[in-house]
Amino acid sequence: MNASPHRVLLAAVLCAAACAGAPRARAAVPAPADTPYPGTLKLAVDASDVARRIFRVREEIPVQPGPLTLLYPQWIPGNHSPTGPLDKFAGLVVSADGKPLPWTRDPLDVYAFHVDVPQGVGTLAVEFQYLSPQDRSQGRVVMTPDMLNLQWNAVALYPAGHDARLITVAPSVTLPEGWQFGTALEVASRNGASTTFKPVPFATLIDSPMFAGRHFKRVDLDPGAQVPVHLDIVADAPEALAIKPDQLAIHRALVRQAYKLFGARHYDHYDFLLALSDNLSGIGLEHHRSSENGVGPGYFTDWAKSAPERDLLAHEYTHSWNGKFRRPADLATPNFNVPMQDSLLWVYEGQTQYWGYVLAARSGLWTAEQTRDALASVAATYADNRPGFDWRNVQDTTNDPIIAMRRPLPFRNYQMSEDYYSAGQLIWLAVDTELRELTRDKRSLDDFARAFFGVDDGVWTVKTYTFDDVVATLDALAPHDWAGFLRQRLDAHAPPLDGLARAGWKLVYTDKPSAMTQGYETERKVADFTYSLGIVVANKDGKLVDVRWDGPAFKAGVPSGATLVAVDGREYKAERLKDAITAAKTGQAPIELLIKSADSYRTVRVDYHDGLKYPHLERIPGAPDRLSAILAPRR
Structure with a gap:
């Protein structure tokens, strides 16, 4: 039987498609x-x-x-x-x-x-x-x-x-x-709306992002310096760009305090790229001569409420020294398609998290009280909200950027995630206070920062390091079993909390949240009952964004991701749940929660009677106040 022209054409098309998709030598x-x-x-x-x-x-x-x-x-x-x-x-x-x-x-x-x-x-x-x-x-x-x-x-x-x-x-x-725009790249020429930059190595290009916008301001953070530092700001609206003189002075102090800490700089100029926006997604990403920072539009104009965001610039700036100049050897890959290894992120990110808090305090981005309250939140997380230590340790969490890639997790507190940040921060508090105790407060982590990150002033090529390099630098400051000290805290199935007591402070709970705790709740748009019922509730729709593994709500059968509909028979509101928790402290009846999970509704009864709990730090009587010494500005 003769094929029609249409059949012949169809066969040719299918053959061509099959041939195009046929396997070929790789x-x-x-x-x-x-x-x-x-x-x-x-x-x-x-x-x-x-x-x-x-x-x-x-x-x-x-x-x-x-x-x-x-x-x-x-x-x-x-x-x-x-x-x-x-x-x-x-x-x-x-x-x-x-x-x-x-x-x-x-x-x-x-x-x-x-x-x-x-x-x-x-x-x-x-x-x-x-x-x-x-x-x-x-x-x-x-x-x-x-x-x-x-x-x-x-x-x-x-x-x-x-x-x-x-x-x-x-x-x-x-x-x-x-x-207008901000970037660490240097302009070669302009032609209308187009800008050509001076040629750079491809690695430098990838390390030199740009923020650009309709509403832009550039601020000099180190006037008259031979190595300039600028704050390049874009905003949703021009009024967000208003910076008060005292706010400008604080950001300039950040640069000075970083120089006093590290004793060197590893760039020929530096640009903080800062977006003040509800529309552009937030970010905090380090680069050698710049950083990408995204915060809310009220960062300057609603200064009192922006406190939870104000360690961001200090953290990303620290990375110019820790992470970009000094870089873990297994992260220093020759191009952007060779797999990285993350074994030393507890130094790269953990110590940077530590210095981010410290420099925020020393510069005035945070008050000492705000810093203590922020640290109390970290300490509480690891004292009472990381049941995942039953099966994981800090070292293993350095694999999480590859495992989870920051995707949401159903039980983050149990699964754990990138805990090398804040648990790493506590490890470095332990190192700092141990150094101080060993040397009768003559040496501190400041000395480590200068010896480890402050070398080769003016050089901004990458200088790699290993675990042994970290240990050797610590040992030169104060002979000790630093390898054992670090490995004990990295590999243990327990949180590294001992540095807080050596700093002269202890974690306590009260029924009143600190201003920083309230700020974190506002920033995350949640009501946080982590240390009482063991839940965190989204303000918008009552979704349970976190349920503490083996916490009171979990044991009562409350699932993560469900919606909290009602409390003791009345529509859920954060204040209503606070009242119920407070009332249960003096009563015998459990707290009744109406939960919606998928298309099912059910009532769970949480037998909890210890009241509201919010973390704070309190001085240990008679102990040296090393934390205040750590946070004090360097003169």
């Missing part, structure tokens, strides 16, 4: 070598389509004939995990001399794209789009009608086979008309 992805890439890449980003939140990218890549692999950055520094947003990458077209070239995605390494470069071709043109999230359900919002956050790792392909420090790139960006 090209190897070249490992990075210590050889410079010949020529300079040109990377042009059109970031002007803020209405549709699209970044349009064009690259010109010098090439030689033969197989070429282009990589999309996967392992993002500061994220400590393979979080390159490849799902937002679209529209890839590769061409040479105006003619398209076929490309093939690697079937195992989906961040790699293989291209065969024909003879006679010296430059490839590469075009694609980065389709940034339209709302937070799709990821972090980086573009709004009023501002944007350009992270170069999201808008660049680079050639495999070379160390990222040895690939030179000339970047440029086009912004909406009238917008």
